[in-house]
Amino acid sequence: MQKTIVVLSDDLDGSEASETITFALDGAEYEIDLNESNAAELREALERFTQVARKTSGGRGRPAARKSAGGGIDTKAVRLWAIDNGFQVNTRGRIQSDIIEKYQAAN
Incomplete structure (x- = not known):
C-alpha cells in the first residue's frame, strides 16, 4: 500500500x-x-471593504469553484482524493x- 501526503505551503512565507x-x-x-x-x-486587510461591498452570486465563475452552503470546497480533501484515484x-x-x-460527483 502506498500513501501520499499533500502538504500545502503558504504562498507568502513558505x-x-x-x-x-x-x-x-x-x-x-x-x-x-x-x-x-x-x-x-x-481578511483583516479586506474587512473594511467587504463590510460595505455587495455579495454577488451566479452567472460568473465556473460551477465547480462556487462555494457551497457548507462553506466551500475542501481543497486538501480534493487533492488527496485525486491522488488516491490516480489523477x-x-x-x-x-x-x-x-x-x-x-x-464532487464521487462524493
Whole structure:
C-alpha cells in the first residue's frame, strides 16, 4: 500500500498552509494558500471593504469553484482524493475544474 501526503505551503512565507483562500478582483479570480496568521491578516486587510461591498452570486465563475452552503470546497480533501484515484494534481494553487467536478460527483 502506498500513501501520499499533500502538504500545502503558504504562498507568502513558505510555512505550512492551513487553508486555500479564493477571491476575485477586477474580474480575475485568485486562489492563495495561507497559514492561519496570514489568512487572518488578509481578511483583516479586506474587512473594511467587504463590510460595505455587495455579495454577488451566479452567472460568473465556473460551477465547480462556487462555494457551497457548507462553506466551500475542501481543497486538501480534493487533492488527496485525486491522488488516491490516480489523477495528477498540483500540490498547491488552483485545482483543475474537471478534477473538482469528478470529486464532487464521487462524493
